Amino acid sequence: MSEYTPSAIEPKWQKFWKKNKTFKTDDTDTSKPKFYVLDMFPYPSSSGLHVGHPEGYTATDIIARFKRMKNYNVLHPMGWDAFGLPAEQYAVKTGQHPKETTEQNIKGFRKQLQAIGFSYDWDREVNTTDPKYYKWTQWIFLQLYKKGLAYQADVPVNWCPQLGTVLANEEVIDGKSEVGGYPVVRRPMKQWMLKITEYADRLQEDLADLDWPESIKDMQRNWIGKSEGADITFQVAGSRQTIKAFTTRPDTLFGATYMVLAPELSLVDELTVPEKRQDVKKYREEAESKSDLDRTDLNKNKTGVFTGSYAINPATGNQIPIWIADYVLAGYGSGAIMAVPGHDQRDWEFAAKYELPIIEVVEGGDITKEAFTDTSKGKMVHSANADLSLNGLEVSDAKDKMISWLELKGQGKKTITYKLRDWLFSRQRYWGEPFPIIHVSNENKALPESELPVKLPEVENFQPAETGESPLYNVPEWVNTTDPETGLPARRETNTMPQWAGSCWYYLRFIDPNYEKGPVNPEKEKYWMPVDLYVGGAEHAVLHLLYARFWHKVLYDIGVVSTKEPFQRLINQGMILGELEFTALRNEYGHFVSTKSVKPDEREQYEPVKIPDTEVEKKGDDFVIKGTDAVVDARSFKMSKSRGNVINPDLVIRQYGADALRLYEMFMGPLEQVKPWSMRGVEGVYRFLKRVWRVFIDEETDHLDADIIDVEPSREQLKVLHETIKKVTEDINENRFNTAISALMIFNNEAMKWEKKPVSIMKDFVLLLSPFAPHIAEELWEKLGGGDTLAYVAWPAFDEKYMTAEFHTYAIQINGKVRASIQVSSEKATDKDHVLGMAKQDDNIQRYLDNGNLVKEIFVPKRIVNLVVK
RNA sequence: GCCGCCGUGGUGGAAUGGUAGACACGUUGGACUUAAAAUCCAAUGAGGCUUAAACCUCGUACCGGUUCGAGUCCGGUCGGCGGUACCA
Numbered sequence: 001m002s003e004y005t006p007s008a009i010e011p012k013w014q015k016f017w018k019k020n021k022t023f024k025t026d027d028t029d030t031s032k033p034k035f036y037v038l039d040m041f042p043y044p045s046s047s048g049l050h051v052g053h054p055e056g057y058t059a060t061d062i063i064a065r066f067k068r069m070k071n072y073n074v075l076h077p078m079g080w081d082a083f084g085l086p087a088e089q090y091a092v093k094t095g096q097h098p099k100e101t102t103e104q105n106i107k108g109f110r111k112q113l114q115a116i117g118f119s120y121d122w123d124r125e126v127n128t129t130d131p132k133y134y135k136w137t138q139w140i141f142l143q144l145y146k147k148g149l150a151y152q153a154d155v156p157v158n159w160c161p162q163l164g165t166v167l168a169n170e171e172v173i174d175g176k177s178e179v180g181g182y183p184v185v186r187r188p189m190k191q192w193m194l195k196i197t198e199y200a201d202r203l204q205e206d207l208a209d210l211d212w213p214e215s216i217k218d219m220q221r222n223w224i225g226k227s228e229g230a231d232i233t234f235q236v237a238g239s240r241q242t243i244k245a246f247t248t249r250p251d252t253l254f255g256a257t258y259m260v261l262a263p264e265l266s267l268v269d270e271l272t273v274p275e276k277r278q279d280v281k282k283y284r285e286e287a288e289s290k291s292d293l294d295r296t297d298l299n300k301n302k303t304g305v306f307t308g309s310y311a312i313n314p315a316t317g318n319q320i321p322i323w324i325a326d327y328v329l330a331g332y333g334s335g336a337i338m339a340v341p342g343h344d345q346r347d348w349e350f351a352a353k354y355e356l357p358i359i360e361v362v363e364g365g366d367i368t369k370e371a372f373t374d375t376s377k378g379k380m381v382h383s384a385n386a387d388l389s390l391n392g393l394e395v396s397d398a399k400d401k402m403i404s405w406l407e408l409k410g411q412g413k414k415t416i417t418y419k420l421r422d423w424l425f426s427r428q429r430y431w432g433e434p435f436p437i438i439h440v441s442n443e444n445k446a447l448p449e450s451e452l453p454v455k456l457p458e459v460e461n462f463q464p465a466e467t468g469e470s471p472l473y474n475v476p477e478w479v480n481t482t483d484p485e486t487g488l489p490a491r492r493e494t495n496t497m498p499q500w501a502g503s504c505w506y507y508l509r510f511i512d513p514n515y516e517k518g519p520v521n522p523e524k525e526k527y528w529m530p531v532d533l534y535v536g537g538a539e540h541a542v543l544h545l546l547y548a549r550f551w552h553k554v555l556y557d558i559g560v561v562s563t564k565e566p567f568q569r570l571i572n573q574g575m576i577l578g579e580l581e582f583t584a585l586r587n588e589y590g591h592f593v594s595t596k597s598v599k600p601d602e603r604e605q606y607e608p609v610k611i612p613d614t615e616v617e618k619k620g621d622d623f624v625i626k627g628t629d630a631v632v633d634a635r636s637f638k639m640s641k642s643r644g645n646v647i648n649p650d651l652v653i654r655q656y657g658a659d660a661l662r663l664y665e666m667f668m669g670p671l672e673q674v675k676p677w678s679m680r681g682v683e684g685v686y687r688f689l690k691r692v693w694r695v696f697i698d699e700e701t702d703h704l705d706a707d708i709i710d711v712e713p714s715r716e717q718l719k720v721l722h723e724t725i726k727k728v729t730e731d732i733n734e735n736r737f738n739t740a741i742s743a744l745m746i747f748n749n750e751a752m753k754w755e756k757k758p759v760s761i762m763k764d765f766v767l768l769l770s771p772f773a774p775h776i777a778e779e780l781w782e783k784l785g786g787g788d789t790l791a792y793v794a795w796p797a798f799d800e801k802y803m804t805a806e807f808h809t810y811a812i813q814i815n816g817k818v819r820a821s822i823q824v825s826s827e828k829a830t831d832k833d834h835v836l837g838m839a840k841q842d843d844n845i846q847r848y849l850d851n852g853n854l855v856k857e858i859f860v861p862k863r864i865v866n867l868v869v870k
Numbered sequence: 871g872c873c874g875c876c877g878u879g880g881u882g883g884a885a886u887g888g889u890a891g892a893c894a895c896g897u898u899g900g901a902c903u904u905a906a907a908a909u910c911c912a913a914u915g916a917g918g919c920u921u922a923a924a925c926c927u928c929g930u931a932c933c934g935g936u937u938c939g940a941g942u943c944c945g946g947u948c949g950g951c952g953g954u955a956c957c958a
Contacts, residue, residue, distance in 0.1 A: 003908085215874050218873065218953085219952090222954065223953090225954095225957065227957075302956080327958095328956080332957045344958065346956055349956095417957080541952095541953075668882065669882060673883095674951075675883090680894095683895085684882095684894050690909090691909095738884085738893085739893080741893080741894090742884075743893085745893055746893070749893095810889090813888085813889085815939085818888095818889045844924085858888090863889090864888045
């Protein structure tokens with residue numbers, strides 16, 4: 001006497017799977033084809049799982065379950081990216097050790113994930129903060145260090161006073177910290193750097209072979225920022241000093257009327273003439289103290305000072321002034337540019353402000369108004385000297401000719417430059433991997449591998465040291481040590497690694513998480529790598545995915561892994577937004593005002609009021625409050641605590657069950673797409689599950705419905721089944737889960753009408769449903785007498801022979817517009833004359849034929865007939 | 871500014887160049903019920919015509935093109951989203 005009750009079914013099967021280790025990956029039999037399907041592992045935050053997590057996780061779980069039924073050996077693991085700032089900030093506030101909070105959070109996350117019924121092999125769980133794990137993170141760092149890819153440098157770093165730490169460029173957004181949004185300033189500090197730039201070319205080139213979304217590849221290409229051009233050497237007038245400048249426009253050298261150096265360059269000291277020293281010093285100090293935000297704000301208003309020195313333009317032989325300005329960046333190219341104000345907008349603005357000469361060397365624009373930067377049209381002018389003339393050439397030809405000429409003179413060469421910078425790899429924090437480095441008489445020394453792991457010591461105080469150094473600096477008994485090889489006194493490195501470190505290689509650890517001779521078991525690595533499918537949020541398009549590729553390539557170079565790339569196929573799930581919201585604006589008298597009539601800067605004068613969707617109607621292109629003309633805003637927002645539109649997956653499970661949650665997240669729309677949450681949508685798929693239950697179960701007796709019997713299926717039943725198998729199979733293969741679910745709904749809607757339901761057919765349907773809604777599927781499978789678990793039962797196969805219909809429907813068009821539709825028996829469906837004959841007999845079609853001349857007949861077998869009538 | 875993606879009913883979304891709107895939500899009407907919930911049935915892009923059935927017009931942001939036929943391909947415009955930016 002009970003209807004569909006997920007709260008009874010779901011825990012039962014979750015316990016069953018756990019107890020029987022149903023999803024334990026047995027990789028001793030490597031003759032089976034393998035499939036490694038991976039989720040981006042979460043940071044176990046204190047707020048718990050968000051509905052965004054189960055989106056990608058459900059997708060991979062469907063694929064994992066599907067592949068198992070397709071007889072693949074499936075690796076589907078989960079772990080924790082557990083180092084990171086929030087736990088440490090919490091510790092600073094409360095004194096609770098990050099290790100404790102992390103453990104609690106992991107417990108919560110694990111429980112939540114298990115309540116959704118994901119088929120992870122929990123025996124392979126990894127945790128980046130476990131010394132057994134970070135031992136190998138440190139080991140990999142040692143390999144980087146030994147290869148000369150890790151070095152220390154005094155670099156102007158992004159220092160965040162509030163967080164008391166240095167941030168990577170990637171962690172700074174608009175001059176503010178990504179975490180917390182605090183201001184960031186630049187400050188020189190000794191830091192560990194990783195030479196990712198040495199791999200820039202390979203990181204760019206190898207993207208071509210990856211089955212990744214083009215947009216993500218483009219983002220990485222953009223980030224790596226390869227540009228081709230030339231390095232040109234300029235003599236300093238009256239000195240032997242030279243300045244190298246990178247340009248992508250060597251063709252415009254005749255138009256270079258001044259040079260600019262980045263204020264940070266040490267060369268500036270040598271070039272500054274005595275009477276300019278004051279100005280230059282002042283400018284450099286200002287530039288240094290400016291935060292990134294200030295620099296960005298001053299984008300349009302360029303500043304700089306003249307050093308008093310001149311360089312010689314190798315093409316014209318003219319002396320051109322050397323300036324310093326912070327619109328030139330020290331970190332890109334050589335930190336010096338040749339300024340061509342006629343053909344570069346930034347140079348043009350600077351030249352206009354400081355009244356420097358602007359010369360046209362490519363025709364086609366009006367350089368008195370702005371720089372002419374189009375390289376696709378226009379010919380070279382004013383570009384000739386005694387032994388070289390570019391005049392009349394196209395830009396691209398002029399480039400080649402200029403580079404050859406410079407090479408001949410020994411004053412330039414073709415060069416490739418990247419935007420990508422070396423990776424700032426140290427943090428002044430406690431909750432990260434310690435570096436396996438000691439300082440012996442001021443020299444860095446790598447610890448021998450036998451000393452790993454270098455464990456984090458216990459500390460009392462999580463505040464950074466006053467010097468800005470890590471809290472570890474305050475633990476003398478840990479910092480002061482001895483060199484294990486010489487016995488000499490030594491000091492430990494107190495910086496720790498950034499959060500990215502642990503996530504750079506975790507996919508390798510899952511392969512054999514307890515392997516003790518290296519980060520990854522080489523035998524198993526050869527079997528499992530690469531990851532066949534990697535699913536996660538697009539926010540990791542450049543950072544995590546670029547760093548992991550870099551480490552992987554280093555590991556490839558030293559023979560630890562056998563593949564050049566870690567992630568063969570990548571899918572980014574789209575963000576789930578909060579429910580659609582309607583917002584009206586109310587004025588001080590309590591009247592609603594049309595949002596259309598309010599300018600953006602006047603909005604603050606009105607009170608925003610959330611309007612329930614039942615109170616809103618569509619009027620023209622706008623939504624208005626029912627019965628009024630007050631236009632409201634209709635928008636979905638990113639889920640956030642402050643907006644109060646966060647959906648808690650636990651509550652969804654409690655009310656509708658895990659299967660409904662899984663189904664809804666997949667039914668919402670295409671995986672990659674950004675889409676708003678809808679509680680009503682959850683109810684929709686919940687209703688579907690209730691209908692499925694009623695198709696199988698007699699709710700009076702709780703037993704299998706009496707209509708489910710062992711009979712021969714009818715032709716119609718076989719047709720529906722096989723169409724469903726085909727659609728669901730193809731859709732899973734192409735990650736179109738929304739339409740796969742709609743196919744399952746169509747099947748169930750049909751089955752509800754059947755008087756007799758053949759067991760064989762109903763069993764196949766349960767199997768098709770099982771990757772999406774595994775709990776109800778297992779329960780129904782048991783009731784159907786299918787046995788223990790359906791997790792490894794063979795996936796149903798479809799056969800086209802069952803899918804032929806008795807009749808085919810043809811749409812009959814006149815001049816491309818459908819005017820009739822006819823049924824043709826299958827035997828005659830491809831008989832053109834027969835079909836055309838039937839079409840012409842249709843009353844409505846005849847009317848059109850009578851009123852014109854038939855000039856052409858288009859016949860598309862089994863689909864359409866188009867008659868062209870004039 | 872530059873790079874990339876996207877514009878389809880009241881909503882989420884379906885549509886190998888071949889009957890636009892599958893599937894679901896919502897809404898409306900009905901059945902069951904003392905009533906409600908749940909469930910089931912029917913209608914549901916806009917409009918026209920008709921007692922009705924049928925039929926007709928318009929319709930995938932906008933303008934144009936290719937084609938027997940365009941949501942889909944091509945060119946342009948507008949709007950939205952994401953990334954990125956003194957990168958020389």
